[in-house]
Amino acid sequence: MLFVRIFVVTILNLFILRIILNSLGKQDYGIYNTIAGFVTTAVFFNTVLALSIQRFYSYAIGEQRAERQTEIFTASVNIVAALSLCLFVFMETVGLWFADTHLVIPPDRTAAAFSAYHLALGTFICSLAQIPFTAAIFANEDANFYAVISIIEVTLKMVAAWLVSQTSADGLVFYAAALFAVALLTLCAYAAIGLHRYKECRYRRVTDRQLYRKLISFSGWTMLGSVSNVGMFQGSIILLDMVFGPLATVPFAIAQQIYNAFNALSNSMLLTLRPPMIKAYAARQFDHLNHLFDASNKFIAYMMILVSVPLFMEMDFILTLWLVDVTQQDILFARLIIVFVVCMALSGPLTVVMQASGYIRQYHLPVESVTLMCLPLTYILFRSGQPPHSVFYAMTGTCIAAHVVRLLCLQHYYPPFSMRHYVAALVLPALLVAVITAAVAASLHARIITPVLRTVVVAAASVATTVLCVLLFGIDKQERQLLVSMVRNRQKSSTSNTPRP
Numbered sequence: 001m002l003f004v005r006i007f008v009v010t011i012l013n014l015f016i017l018r019i020i021l022n023s024l025g026k027q028d029y030g031i032y033n034t035i036a037g038f039v040t041t042a043v044f045f046n047t048v049l050a051l052s053i054q055r056f057y058s059y060a061i062g063e064q065r066a067e068r069q070t071e072i073f074t075a076s077v078n079i080v081a082a083l084s085l086c087l088f089v090f091m092e093t094v095g096l097w098f099a100d101t102h103l104v105i106p107p108d109r110t111a112a113a114f115s116a117y118h119l120a121l122g123t124f125i126c127s128l129a130q131i132p133f134t135a136a137i138f139a140n141e142d143a144n145f146y147a148v149i150s151i152i153e154v155t156l157k158m159v160a161a162w163l164v165s166q167t168s169a170d171g172l173v174f175y176a177a178a179l180f181a182v183a184l185l186t187l188c189a190y191a192a193i194g195l196h197r198y199k200e201c202r203y204r205r206v207t208d209r210q211l212y213r214k215l216i217s218f219s220g221w222t223m224l225g226s227v228s229n230v231g232m233f234q235g236s237i238i239l240l241d242m243v244f245g246p247l248a249t250v251p252f253a254i255a256q257q258i259y260n261a262f263n264a265l266s267n268s269m270l271l272t273l274r275p276p277m278i279k280a281y282a283a284r285q286f287d288h289l290n291h292l293f294d295a296s297n298k299f300i301a302y303m304m305i306l307v308s309v310p311l312f313m314e315m316d317f318i319l320t321l322w323l324v325d326v327t328q329q330d331i332l333f334a335r336l337i338i339v340f341v342v343c344m345a346l347s348g349p350l351t352v353v354m355q356a357s358g359y360i361r362q363y364h365l366p367v368e369s370v371t372l373m374c375l376p377l378t379y380i381l382f383r384s385g386q387p388p389h390s391v392f393y394a395m396t397g398t399c400i401a402a403h404v405v406r407l408l409c410l411q412h413y414y415p416p417f418s419m420r421h422y423v424a425a426l427v428l429p430a431l432l433v434a435v436i437t438a439a440v441a442a443s444l445h446a447r448i449i450t451p452v453l454r455t456v457v458v459a460a461a462s463v464a465t466t467v468l469c470v471l472l473f474g475i476d477k478q479e480r481q482l483l484v485s486m487v488r489n490r491q492k493s494s495t496s497n498t499p500r501p
Contacts, residue, residue, distance in 0.1 A: 001147035006268050012154045016161050020175065023164035028172045031105060031113050036120040036176075045083060048226055049076075050131050052215055055355050057139030057200075058275045062282025069200035075211050076132040077203060084125045091121050109172070116176035123176075126183035133194035136201055143272050149189050156182045217360075225351075228368040235375045236391050243382040251330045252391070254319075255337035262338070265307065266345035269300050274352050281356035286416045289353070293417075294425060295479070296349040301430040302474060304342045305437055306466045310459040312338050313441045317451040329389070336392035343399045350406045359413040366409065367402050374398040425476070433469040440465045
């Protein structure tokens with residue numbers, strides 16, 4: 001269901017962009033993006049709080065402490081409420097002043113822009129208020145609800161974009177109000193599921209200050225990782241602009257969209273695996289946790305190879321379908337970001353185990369210290385005469401170095417982890433699968449001239465090669481037997497559900 005969600009949401013978002021551009025026009029769409037983008041600069045709070053609360057939920061479920069789950073829900077509601085109030089006051093005072101004095105808005109659109117500002121703030125607060133309920137959904141491994149609601153939400157957003165052209169009201173204000181209404185409905189849907197389905201979603205008085213301290217401390221150190229990641233991308237854009245001018249930032253912005261798509265894919269794969277991994281750690285079922293850890297690493301690595309190899313090879317043709325004017329630098333940036341995001345995706349399972357262990361400060365401090373070295377390295381490369389795309393050398397290099405630090409932290413704070421097993425069971429097989437798949441794709445890419453036919457053939461051959469290599473040597477005997485058993489059970493289920501004449 002999460003894969004279906006990614007596919008549907010991505011397709012519908014492309015339609016929404018086209019519809020709203022036609023409905024609002026470039027000026028009003030640009031104004032809304034500026035206003036909404038300014039309001040949602042604190043969006044990393046959502047991710048950090050969701051991960052933190054979900055971790056404590058899953059840990060309590062693993063320890064079979066029902067009362068503790070209710071305390072976590074109440075504490076999370078109080079934290080979200082306090083944060084929402086602080087952000088509301090800040091955005092309606094300092095933020096409003098900054099928007100009024102520093103953002104460039106045409107005089108005749110000022111009133112509509114500030115109406116959209118207030119509505120965008122309401123939309124953002126609704127997304128914050130969802131967190132205690134979505135965290136409970138994932139902790140209970142009911143990701144189907146999240147997938148279905150997400151699809152309905154993006155469908156309503158597309159309807160809102162279409163209605164802009166059908167109304168006589170101010171399009172900018174109407175669109176902002178419609179998105180606020182969609183966010184409010186989404187919040188009500190998550191709250192209804194949480195209150196109806198989960199006993200822990202009940203508000204009670206919590207006097208345990210230690211719980212608040214743990215939640216906030218965990219969120220704070222997790223936030224360091226989010227801030228360093230945002231800083232790496234935004235800092236790279238600033239350095240590109242400072243050294244090479246604003247045109248150099250355009251290929252990076254295109255590449256960042258590809259990163260966002262890959263990141264959403266890897267996060268979706270990890271969403272369903274995170275809760276059982278944390279529960280297994282809480283229950284001290286380390287053998288089971290190690291199996292889940294191996295499975296998540298292999299699943300993410302092989303899925304990234306399956307998707308990234310054909311995209312890497314056919315990036316020139318794919319970009320021409322998406323963009324009007326494509327340069328060689330656009331293609332190079334897009335290919336290099338794929339290498340970076342594949343390396344980055346492999347850190348997910350390691351981070352989950354460290355979050356489960358609770359050694360969050362000991363983990364994020366050394367890891368993010370290495371990650372933040374990306375910006376000075378990029379600056380040195382630029383000042384030494386290296387081209388703009390060398391920014392990805394710094395990003396990928398620091399990403400690999402940070403991954404080594406992650407492995408060392410895991411080895412130190414989680415004794416059941418074996419570095420030798422990790423290399424033998426994942427790194428070497430994944431590298432071999434990637435090399436063989438890339439060799440097959442490159443051979444076909446060089447032989448076929450017609451772009452459409454070549455893209456189809458390369459994609460099909462890459463998928464077939466990856467699957468075959470994974471079955472032959474990418475997974476062990478037990479995993480192969482489990483996979484075959486799942487396929488056979490699925491076939492039997494389909495056969496038994498087929499109506500007889």
